[in-house]
Every structure is written in C-alpha cells, then in structure tokens.
Amino acid sequence: MSGRVRAGWPDVAKGVCIILVVLWHVVTKHAIDEPGAGAITDAWATLNAQLLPLRMPLFFLISGMFAGRAVMAASGTDWRRRAIRLAGVYVIWVLIQTAVLALAPDFDTARAENAGQLLAQLTFSPTNLWYLLALAVYLLVARLTRDVPTAVVLPIAFFVSAVAAAGVLPDLGNLWQVVQNLFFFLAGLRLRDAIERFAASSGPLRACMLIAAYAGGAAVVGLLGLRQWPGVWPMLSVIAVAAGVAACAVIDRSAPAVARPLRWIGQRTLPIYVIHMIPLALIDGAMRATRMRATLPIEVLEPVVLTAVVIAICLGVHALLVRIGLGVLFDPLLLADRLRRPRAGAVGA
Numbered sequence: 001m002s003g004r005v006r007a008g009w010p011d012v013a014k015g016v017c018i019i020l021v022v023l024w025h026v027v028t029k030h031a032i033d034e035p036g037a038g039a040i041t042d043a044w045a046t047l048n049a050q051l052l053p054l055r056m057p058l059f060f061l062i063s064g065m066f067a068g069r070a071v072m073a074a075s076g077t078d079w080r081r082r083a084i085r086l087a088g089v090y091v092i093w094v095l096i097q098t099a100v101l102a103l104a105p106d107f108d109t110a111r112a113e114n115a116g117q118l119l120a121q122l123t124f125s126p127t128n129l130w131y132l133l134a135l136a137v138y139l140l141v142a143r144l145t146r147d148v149p150t151a152v153v154l155p156i157a158f159f160v161s162a163v164a165a166a167g168v169l170p171d172l173g174n175l176w177q178v179v180q181n182l183f184f185f186l187a188g189l190r191l192r193d194a195i196e197r198f199a200a201s202s203g204p205l206r207a208c209m210l211i212a213a214y215a216g217g218a219a220v221v222g223l224l225g226l227r228q229w230p231g232v233w234p235m236l237s238v239i240a241v242a243a244g245v246a247a248c249a250v251i252d253r254s255a256p257a258v259a260r261p262l263r264w265i266g267q268r269t270l271p272i273y274v275i276h277m278i279p280l281a282l283i284d285g286a287m288r289a290t291r292m293r294a295t296l297p298i299e300v301l302e303p304v305v306l307t308a309v310v311i312a313i314c315l316g317v318h319a320l321l322v323r324i325g326l327g328v329l330f331d332p333l334l335l336a337d338r339l340r341r342p343r344a345g346a347v348g349a
Contacts (some may be wrong), residue, residue: 009061009199009252017059020165022276024048024055025309029108030284030296031303040299046292050218053233054240056131056177057184061195061241063135064142064188071142071189081333083139088332090132093123093274096329097129104281106288110173128277134178138185150190157183158234165233172311183234184241189250195245202246210243222294225240265311270330271318272311279313282305 027044031037045170070078098118101111103281110127112118126133145153163169164180188195226232265272283306294302321329328334 007196007199007252008259008263009245010065011064011263011266012252013058013248013266014265015056015249015262016244017062018265018269019262019307019311020048020051020055021059022272022280022310023303024051025277025280026303026306026310030280030287030306031299033108033291034287034294034298036293036295037299038294040296041294044299044303045257050215050222051240053218053237054180054214054244056181058241058244059131060138060181060184061188061245064138064185064190065195066188066194066330067139067185067190067266068189068262071139072146076143079139079143083136085333086132086136087138087238089270089274090126090129090136090331091122092329092332093129093132094127096116097127097277100278101281104285107281107284109277109281111320121173124175126175127173129274130174130178131273134181135185137178137287138182138331141182142186142189145186153186154183154190156211157186158231161234162231166226167228169286180234184237185287188261199245199249200240202249204250207243207246207250210239210246214240216245268315268318272314274330275317279317 025043027048031041032045034041053254059308067082070082073079095118096114098121101107101109110121112121121127145299161180161183164176167176169176169179214236221227221232221236251262292298318330321327
C-alpha cells in the first residue's frame with residue numbers, strides 16, 4: 001500500500017462531502033429560519049435531507065480507505081497518533097466553539113452552557129464536530145478487531161448501524177450518528193481494493209443507474225415513512241455510497257475542470273469542518289440584526305453563495321492561523337513533537 005499511487009476520486013468525494021456538510025448547516029441552521037422563507041427554502045431543506053444517507057457514510061468510507069495502513073501496522077504507533085490527534089482537535093474546537101458561539105445566542109446549534117454540559121459534549125454527547133470523535137473511536141475499534149475476519153466484522157457492524165438507525169439509542173447529541181456510521185469506516189478499511197476496482201470500472205451509465213436507484217429508494221423511504229425500519233437506512237446508504245463512488249470516479253476521469261477544485265477542497269476538509277459553524281453563526285447573527293426578509297432570488301441563491309463564502313472564510317482563517325504559528329489548533333501533536341525535539345537533541349549531544 002505504501003507504493004500505491006493515490007487515486008484522485010477519493011479527494012473529489014471528500015470535496016463533495018464537505019461542501020454538502022456546509023450546505024446542510026447553511027440551510028438547516030440559517031436559511032430555514034429567515035423571515036419570509038417559503039417553498040424554495042423548503043425545497044432546499046428537502047434536497048439536503050435526501051442526501052443524508054450519502055454525506056457522512058461516503059466521508060467515512062473514504063476515511064476508512066486511508067486508515068488501513070495505520071490500523072494494520074504491527075507497531076500500532078500510527079493509529080494511536082491519529083486517534084490522539086483527532087480526539088485532541090475535537091476537544092480544542094469544542095472549547096473554541098463554546099466560547100465563540102456565546103456571541104450568537106440565537107443560532108440554532110448545541111452549545112454547552114455549564115461545566116456538566118461541556119463534559120458531556122467532550123465524551124458521550126458529541127456536538128456538530130462528532131465526525132472527529134467518531135474517527136478516533138473507529139480507529140480504536142478497527143485496531144481491536146484487526147485479526148477478526150472481514151466476513152464477521154462487517155455483518156456485525158451493519159447490524160449495529162441498523163440498530164442505531166432504528167432510533168433505539170437514547171437521544172445523546174450525535175451519539176447515534178457515531179454508532180450508525182461505523183460500518184462504512186470499516187467497509188472502507190476492509191474492502192479498499194474492491195472499492196478501488198469498482199471505482200476504476202465505473203462509467204457514466206453505471207453512475208447514472210446507481211444515482212437513479214438511490215433517488216428512487218430515497219423517495220420510497222420518505223413517502224412510506226420507512227426511515228427507522230430495521231436495516232432500511234443502512235441499505236439506502238450503501239446504495240448512496242456506491243452511487244457517490246461511481247459518480248466521483250467518473251467526474252475525476254472525465255471532467256477535470258470540475259474535479260480539480262473538488263480535489264483541492266477535498267484535501268483541506270479538516271479546517272473547513274472544524275471552523276465552518278463559527279462564521280456561519282456570526283453571519284446568521286449579523287443578518288438577523290438587519291431584519292432582511294427572504295425574497296425569491298435570496299431563497300434560490302443564498303444557500304449556494306453562503307456555502308461558498310463560509311468555505312472561503314474557513315480556508316482563509318486556517319491559512320492565517322498556520323502562518324502565525326497556531327497550526328497546533330489543527331494538529332495538537334505538533335506541540336508534543338516540538339517539546340520532544342530539544343530533549344532528543346540534548347541526549348544526542
């Protein structure tokens with residue numbers, strides 16, 4: 001795996017997923033509450049809801065594909081460093097969000113208001129940053145089960161996902177999402193070669209057929225209220241992920257003008273993910289103060305424009321923080337490495 005050339009489509013997929021994550025929050029936490037919001041905003045909300053089986057499952061599948069070497073390595077150093085880094089970034093940005101979001105009290109997102117709530121968010125009741133905590137947990141699970149056959153691990157993980165999707169778990173923040181998406185991370189880790197062959201052999205016809213199957217399945221699930229039927233949601237997610245892999249592979253090979261910016265964004269998902277809720281909350285607060293009503297052009301264009309603006313702000317803030325020496329906010333192990341380096345030099349001397 002160390003000599004394998006990295007394909008472009010996983011970064012395209014990550015770019016698509018992070019854009020959809022920001023768009024989801026723009027619509028559900030800002031646009032839908034604007035004065036005068038009507039049918040167009042409702043359509044945006046419906047579209048975003050239909051993409052739920054795609055966004056995070058595809059994200060986790062790609063994350064699992066990239067984690068294989070670290071998890072399976074004999075030493076265990078790589079996976080531990082990854083897990084500690086992810087957990088550290090989660091803690092850092094939960095604390096930052098808690099402080100900054102106090103400036104936007106009307107913004108609709110979970111924030112700790114006391115020490116007990118903060119402790120819960122840092123442990124068993126994750127916030128909107130739950131993806132980071134989930135990855136840290138998934139790395140641990142993957143390491144503990146690395147010697148268990150795939151034919152055993154994946155069916156058990158699928159069952160766990162089905163239970164979580166059925167609404168059985170207590171309402172503890174995003175804990176249910178952490179449990180629900182374990183299957184897709186493990187599938188990416190265990191089935192990387194098969195996924196890459198599937199992507200390489202996918203053409204426009206297969207991609208269109210899978211997208212149609214996903215759209216039809218999502219419509220049936222929504223119309224008949226099957227969302228929490230056992231196994232329905234993870235199976236719909238499997239179809240959505242297959243469609244996403246095929247479509248991103250086709251885009252990567254056939255539409256370089258589209259693929260290139262998506263790959264670029266897909267290689268910078270971490271700062272976008274951890275920062276985006278903050279500028280969105282501040283923009284939402286500023287727009288509330290103007291009392292501007294949603295008109296038809298605003299309803300149509302604002303979600304797209306605001307998504308682009310928020311992503312640009314995130315990348316700009318990240319570049320600035322790194323430039324002034326605060327890259328540790330995105331990789332807390334950098335601080336440990338810096339502290340360790342002088343001691344190692346002193347020993348060598």
